[in-house]
Amino acid sequence: xxxxxxxxxxxxxxxxxxxxxxxxxxxxxxGAGATFPFPIYAKWAEAYKxxxxxxxxxxxxxxxxxxxxIRAKTVDFGATDAPVKGEELxxxxxxxxxxxxxxxxxxxxxxxxxxxxxxLTGPLLGDIFLGNVKKWNDPKIVAxxxxxxxxxxxxxxxxxxxxxxxxxxWTEYLSMVSDEWKTKIGTNTSVQWPVGVGGRGNEGVxxxxxxxxxxxxxxxxxxxxxxxxxxxxxxxxxxxFPVPDDSSFQAAAAAADWSSAPGFGISLNNQPAAQAWxxxxxTFILMYAKPADPAKSTxxxxxxxxxxxxGDKLALDLEYVPMPAPVKAQVRAYWKGITDTAGKPIF
Amino acid sequence: MVAISEQTYKNATAVTRRDNPFRFDPLFxxxxxxxxxxxxxxxxxxxxxxxxGGWDAFxxxxxxxxxxxxxxxxxxxxxxxxxxxxxxxxALIAMIIGVPLSMGTAIYLTQLAPGWFxxxxxxxxxxxxxxxxxIYGMWGLFVFVPLFAAYFQxxxxxxxxxxxxxxxxxxxxxxxxxxxxSAGVILAFMIVPFIASLTRDMLDQIPTVLRESAYGIxxxxxxVVRHVLLPQAGVSIxxxxxxxxxxxxxxxxxVTFVIGNANRLSASIMDPxxxxxxxxxxxxxxxxxxxxxxxxxxxxILFFVTFVVLVIARILVSRVKxx
Numbered sequence: 001x002x003x004x005x006x007x008x009x010x011x012x013x014x015x016x017x018x019x020x021x022x023x024x025x026x027x028x029x030x031g032a033g034a035t036f037p038f039p040i041y042a043k044w045a046e047a048y049k050x051x052x053x054x055x056x057x058x059x060x061x062x063x064x065x066x067x068x069x070i071r072a073k074t075v076d077f078g079a080t081d082a083p084v085k086g087e088e089l090x091x092x093x094x095x096x097x098x099x100x101x102x103x104x105x106x107x108x109x110x111x112x113x114x115x116x117x118x119x120l121t122g123p124l125l126g127d128i129f130l131g132n133v134k135k136w137n138d139p140k141i142v143a144x145x146x147x148x149x150x151x152x153x154x155x156x157x158x159x160x161x162x163x164x165x166x167x168x169x170w171t172e173y174l175s176m177v178s179d180e181w182k183t184k185i186g187t188n189t190s191v192q193w194p195v196g197v198g199g200r201g202n203e204g205v206x207x208x209x210x211x212x213x214x215x216x217x218x219x220x221x222x223x224x225x226x227x228x229x230x231x232x233x234x235x236x237x238x239x240x241f242p243v244p245d246d247s248s249f250q251a252a253a254a255a256a257d258w259s260s261a262p263g264f265g266i267s268l269n270n271q272p273a274a275q276a277w278x279x280x281x282x283t284f285i286l287m288y289a290k291p292a293d294p295a296k297s298t299x300x301x302x303x304x305x306x307x308x309x310x311g312d313k314l315a316l317d318l319e320y321v322p323m324p325a326p327v328k329a330q331v332r333a334y335w336k337g338i339t340d341t342a343g344k345p346i347f
Numbered sequence: 348m349v350a351i352s353e354q355t356y357k358n359a360t361a362v363t364r365r366d367n368p369f370r371f372d373p374l375f376x377x378x379x380x381x382x383x384x385x386x387x388x389x390x391x392x393x394x395x396x397x398x399x400g401g402w403d404a405f406x407x408x409x410x411x412x413x414x415x416x417x418x419x420x421x422x423x424x425x426x427x428x429x430x431x432x433x434x435x436x437x438a439l440i441a442m443i444i445g446v447p448l449s450m451g452t453a454i455y456l457t458q459l460a461p462g463w464f465x466x467x468x469x470x471x472x473x474x475x476x477x478x479x480x481x482i483y484g485m486w487g488l489f490v491f492v493p494l495f496a497a498y499f500q501x502x503x504x505x506x507x508x509x510x511x512x513x514x515x516x517x518x519x520x521x522x523x524x525x526x527x528x529s530a531g532v533i534l535a536f537m538i539v540p541f542i543a544s545l546t547r548d549m550l551d552q553i554p555t556v557l558r559e560s561a562y563g564i565x566x567x568x569x570x571v572v573r574h575v576l577l578p579q580a581g582v583s584i585x586x587x588x589x590x591x592x593x594x595x596x597x598x599x600x601x602v603t604f605v606i607g608n609a610n611r612l613s614a615s616i617m618d619p620x621x622x623x624x625x626x627x628x629x630x631x632x633x634x635x636x637x638x639x640x641x642x643x644x645x646x647x648i649l650f651f652v653t654f655v656v657l658v659i660a661r662i663l664v665s666r667v668k669x670x
Contacts, residue, residue, distance in 0.1 A: 061632055062632030062633045063633060064632060064633035064634055064635050065632055065633065067635065068635065154520075154521050154522060155521070156521050156522075156523040157521070161603075161608030161621075161629040161630075162629045162630055162632060162633055163420070163630055163632070163633025163634065163638075164633065186421055188420055188421045189420070189633055190420050190630065190633070191420070191421070192417070192418065192419055192610060193609065193610070193611075195520075195521065196521070196609070196619075197521075197523050197525045197526075197607035197608065197609060197619040198607060198608030198609060198619070198621075198629065199608070200603055200608070200628070200629050207488065207489075208488070208525070211488055211489060211492060211493055211524075212492070212493070212496065212523045212524060212525070213493075213496070213497075215523065
C-alpha cells in the first residue's frame with residue numbers, strides 16, 4: 001500500500017507539469033506543412049512570441065502532410081510549397097495566400113569552375129536532366145562557357161527523392177523551357193526521373209552534390225549559399241544571366257500578375273523582366289474560409305500580419321525573399337474572405 | 348564467512364515467511380499473459396491496418412502491383428517491382444559479402460585467436476552492432492561512396508564495358524558511387540556484427556571434448572571446423588543468418604543514403620535503385636491519396652517478406668533443439 005502511495009505521488013509529480021504545458025500550448029497557433037519555409041516561420045514565431053506572447057507551433061512535416069492536416073482540421077493553417085489548384089480550394093472551402101518566396105538554383109560540383117563559373121540555358125538544363133546531354137564537355141555547354149575548361153566526365157544528375165515543392169518548381173520550369181520535358185516527364189512534386197540519383201530533402205541533394213564529382217542538382221538558393229555550393233547562372237527569358245539573389249528573385253515577383261490565379265497560385269518561373277531569376281516560387285498558407293475556431297484563426301492572421309509588417313529583415317537574413325508591398329496589400333484584402341459563422345470577417 | 352551467510356539465510360527465511368506464499372502467482376500469471384497478448388494484439392493491429400491502408404492499391408492494381416515498374420505520381424499508376432527487386436538484391440548482396448565475413452570472424456575468434464586478442468576484437472564486433480544505422484548511412488555517403496566511385500566503379504566500368512553479361516551487370520552508366528551494390532556493401536557491414544557475435548556464441552557452446560577428440564585423431568584445423576564445428580552449430584548459424592537477413596531487408600536510413608533512390612529497374616547492380624523501406628522513408632511525408640495507399644501496400648509486402656524470413660528462422664532454430 002505504501003508503495004502504491006509513493007507511485008501515485010510520483011505519477012502526480014510527473015504528470016502535473018505535463019498537464020500544465022498542455023494548457024499553455026492550447027492558446028498557441030498551430031500549423032503544419034512545408035519544410036522549405038520552416039526556418040523563417042520558426043524565426044518569425046520566436047520574435048512574435050517575444051513581441052506578443054502568442055506562440056506558434058509549426059510542424060514541418062512536408063507540404064503533402066500540411067494539406068492532409070488542414071483537411072483533417074487538426075491545425076489552424078496548413079503550409080504548402082506547390083500551390084493547391086483553384087477547384088480544390090473551392091471544393092474544400094479554403095483560402096490560399098503566399099507568405100514568402102525563394103529561388104531555386106542548379107547546384108554544381110564540377111572541377112575547374114568557380115562559384116558562379118558556369119552558364120546554362122533552360123533547354124540545356126532540360127536536356128541534362130533528360131539524359132540527352134551526358135558529358136560536361138558537351139559542345140552545347142562549351143559554347144555557352146568560352147574560356148572555361150570542362151572535364152570529359154559523365155554528368156551525374158541529382159534530384160529530390162521525396163515529394164517536394166522544390167521539385168514542383170524545378171519541373172514546372174523545365175516544362176516551360178523544354179517541350180520534350182513537358183511531354184515526357186511533366187510537372188509535379190515528384191516525377192519519374194529518367195536519369196540520376198535521388199537525395200532526401202534539400203540537405204540530401206546538397207550533400208549528395210557535394211560528395212559526388214561532376215554532379216548537378218537543384219536546391220533552394222539558401223541551401224546552396226549556406227553550404228557554399230557552386231551554382232550555374234541560368235539564362236532568363238530576356239536573354240540575360242542574372243545572379244541569383246534577393247533582387248533578382250524580387251524582380252521575378254514584382255512583374256507577375258498575382259490576381260490571375262485563384263489563391264495567388266501563379267507561377268513565378270520564366271518571368272520576362274530583364275533581371276528576373278528564372279526559377280522562383282512562393283510558399284503558401286492554407287486556411288478555411290469559415291474556420292471552426294475563428295478565435296484561433298484570428299490569432300494566426302494576426303501573426304501573418306505581424307510577419308508581413310516586421311518580418312522582412314529576418315527573412316532576408318535567412319536568404320528568403322519577402323513578398324513585394326503591393327502583393328502584401330492584396331493578401332491583406334484577401335483575408336477579408338475569412339469569416340466567422342455569422343459571415344463577419346475575422347480580421 | 349559461513350557464519351554470516353547462515354545468519355543471512357535464517358533472517359531471509361524469517362522475513363519472507365507468509366501465510367500463503369502462492370497467492371501472488373495467479374496475479375503474476377495474469378500479468379505475463381496480458382503482456383504476451385498485448386504483443387499479439389499489436390502485431391494483428393499492425394497487420395490489419397497495413398492491409399486496410401494498402402487495400403485500395405491492391406484492389407486497383409491487383410498482381411500488377413507486384414510486376415509493374417511505373418511509379419507515376421501524376422497519373423496515380425503504381426507498380427512495386429523496382430522496389431521489391433531492389434530490396435531483394437541489396438539483401439542478397441549483403442548476404443554474399445556479409446556471411447563469409449561473419450563466419451571468418453566467428454571461427455577466428457573462437458578457434459584461432461590468441462586469448463589476449465579475443466577480448467578486444469569481440470568487443471569491437473559488439474560495438475559495431477550498437478552503431479545507429481544513420482551513422483552507417485552518413486559514413487557511407489561521405490566516406491565510402493566517393494572512394495567506391497573513384498577506385499571501384501570507374502575502373503570496373505571501363506574494364507567490363509562492352510562485355511557480354513558482365514558488361515550489363517557491372518557497368519555504371521553514371522559512376523556516382525551510389526547504387527544497389529553500394530547499398531548491399533553497407534548492409535553487409537551492418538549485419539556482420541549480428542551474425543558474427545551470434546555465431547561466436549554458438550561455436551563457444553560446442554563441448555570442448557568434441558573439438559579436442561577431433562584434433563586428437565589428427566584432424567587439421569580446417570577439417571575440425573568443416574566436419575565437426577559447423578555441422579554441430581549449423582542450423583543455429585542458419586538461424587543467425589536469417590536474423591541478419593531480416594535486418595538487411597528492412598534497413599531504411601543507411602540504405603536511403605547510399606542507394607541513389609531511383610524508381611527505375613536496371614540490370615546493372617552499379618545503377619541507382621531503391622528498396623521498399625527507402626522508398627517509404629523518402630515519400631511518406633508528402634504522399635496523398637493513392638500514392639499513400641501504394642506506399643502502405645509496399646510496406647505490407649515488406650512485412651510479409653520479413654515475416655516469412657523470420658518464420659523460416661524460427662523453424663530452423665527449433666529444429667536444432669531436437670538434436
